[in-house]
């Protein structure tokens with residue numbers, strides 16, 4: 228309740244809450260005690276022939292219930308947030324309550340995490356309990372991008388296929404998850420003319436066995452050697468240090484059609500894998516990395 232845009236709303240809420248309580252008390256008090264006229268009589272309201280309203284006072288137990296709700300409201304407003312900006316004596320807030328719950332839960336599983344953290348990543352991947360925990364972490368933190376089955380989609384790599392942009396060794400996977408990755412495929416629209424782009428696109432597609440115009444493929448080979456080999460390697464097998472994909476394996480991150488590869492080359496690509504080190508902490512990264520490693524190393528992991 229500390230986020231009122233100005234003091235007016237703070238005061239408005241305080242006045243409204245207190246005025247409502249006072250008004251409730253006033254209503255109860257003004258209905259209390261003896262009948263104004265001293266005699267039992269009809270109010271003059273009558274419905275359905277025989278249903279009439281008399282001037283009897285409210286039953287005492289009922290009046291007490293009203294008073295109790297007012298006292299409860301006052302105690303509540305002293306203890307908890309509700310009165311404008313006043314945070315309450317107990318200093319309770321939903322954010323505090325949540326972070327305390329998270330802390331308690333973490334404390335409970337911490338010994339378990341620590342046991343796995345000391346183990347080699349491949350051993351962790353072979354432990355069914357650890358894999359189940361890794362899978363839960365994966366589903367909560369990674370599935371929105373890499374898919375629930377971890378097979379990825381356009382722009383989001385498949386994590387089950389043993390084809391790696393940045394390396395599939397346990398430590399490489401862990402580094403990817405902890406620090407994130409930023410791919411830098413530069414745009415070539417300014418460097419190459421339209422013909423050169425078409426040539427190199429046909430050449431790159433031919434590396435995965437897709438057919439094209441032989442003349443273009445021959446010319447594209449030279450364009451590739453001059454402009455692309457620095458990152459993708461002279462043999463186009465890629466470079467895991469910069470995350471340049473292997474262009475010969477028939478696995479496409481963005482797609483293999485001529486239109487898509489042309490777009491990749493002309494406009495460049497900047498795949499972004501967000502860093503998860505701070506969000507998850509070392510122990511959880513360890514578990515989820517083991518899970519991911521296990522996805523493409525199924526015999527070792529089972």
Ligand code: HEC
Nearest residue numbers: 410411412454455458469470471479480481482496497498
């Ligand atoms: C500075 C390094 C660098 C250079 C130079 C470079 N690339 Fe790339 N390339 C990358 C990186 C990194 C990626 C991955 C992009 C991503 O993951 O978002 C990539 C991705 C690609 C892809 C997408 C592959 C897929 O699986 O969808 C193609 C195609 C490609 N490059 C072709 C080329 C061609 C052709 C050239 C030369 C004209 C070239 N690249 C030059 C770094 C480079």
Ligand code: HEC
Nearest residue numbers: 368369372382384391392393394403410470498499500503
């Ligand atoms: C916001 C989307 C997003 C989320 C969330 C995300 N990733 Fe990624 N991840 C990517 C993208 C995009 C890439 C490819 C980066 C590139 O193009 O170079 C990537 C790359 C990777 C790679 C490298 C794959 C390779 O071939 O080397 C691994 C491993 C990975 N992610 C694992 C994870 C794990 C585990 C999580 C959860 C803790 C996760 N990712 C969460 C988008 C995401």
